[in-house]
Amino acid sequence: MICAGIDIGSRSIELVVVENKKVIETRQTDTGFDPISQAKKVMDGVKFDKIMATGYGRNLFEVAFEDASTVTEIKAHAAGVRLEFPEALAILDIGGQDSKSIRLNEQGRVVKFEMNDRCAAGTGKFLEIMAQNLGFSLDEFGPAALAAQKDLQINSMCTVFAESEVTSLIAKGQDRQEIARGLHLSVVKRAVGMLNRVGAQGPVVFSGGVAQNPCMVQMVADALEKEVLVPNHPQMMGALGAAMIMAEKQ
Structure with a gap:
């Protein structure tokens, strides 16, 4: 199962894709004035089975993509950080x-x-x-x-x-x-x-x-x-956490 997490923030959008709970791809772009269009661009050509959104734009994403799930920024960041730093x-x-x-x-x-x-x-x-x-x-x-x-x-x-x-x-x-x-x-x-x-x-x-x-x-x-x-990539923690939460649900 390939799972993706997307963090739609106020300034940037991050995408993390995991397979068997290992990161296989990361992407990032500016949010701009149309976050859903930017999200579609950052996802273009990326293969995954399930996706979970977090960040301030997660509800817009859930409306635009019916199969998407959402998680709060707090839970997503906690999951992403603990994956890289279990002692945190x-x-x-x-x-x-x-x-x-x-x-x-x-x-x-x-x-x-x-x-x-x-x-x-x-x-x-x-x-x-x-x-x-x-x-x-x-x-x-x-x-x-x-x-x-x-x-x-x-x-x-x-x-x-x-x-x-x-x-x-x-x-x-x-x-x-x-x-x-x-x-x-x-x-x-x-x-x-x-x-x-x-x-x-x-x-x-x-x-x-x-x-x-x-x-x-x-x-x-x-x-x-x-x-x-x-973290090595501190901006990716929310997207990483969302991807891992999605993977654990499967």
Whole structure:
């Protein structure tokens, strides 16, 4: 039985295909303004028997594809992370436009979670906008923040107000790298606060697109005072989990 999992997020779509519970193919594309058309493109030419959707667009997918099943993002990410890190007891997932913290028990079941999906603050979108304001590409932003000589406090987490604050700091001649570090630190404080509120303990896995940012990974680890585990492909965890849940149902 070949099973697929598709994660239709706000910024990107990931597809993972498994056979006998082993990954045989992965694909990724931008969500764009028409997620179902993009989902069809990413699935084009891919062979599978069953598919399970997750992410914010999962219900649209279920309507468009009658044979599809769905699973919540929380359960999908938990399943995907535990496949790669069986010891994981907590997950921090920061994507393009939402972030979530998840606490697991020893069996990998979700015990408690918190999700921020009503504001761009503390998400990849926030970091992307701030990088643009400072003249960095997204790939440059994390390393630039790591290279800063000192921390700089950013008072606002609201994207609009933070933009104004950054503009003011630039006008005062503040170092760009220090501003970048301050912005990263503000996101980390919010993320670690979410982990603390769900009572996260034990090994923590950082997933989602923002986990590819080296400054975010280091700062989260420093704040938690422990190693933070990062999957080889952190954006694929939701799709991987959905595929594995589908496979286990067969």
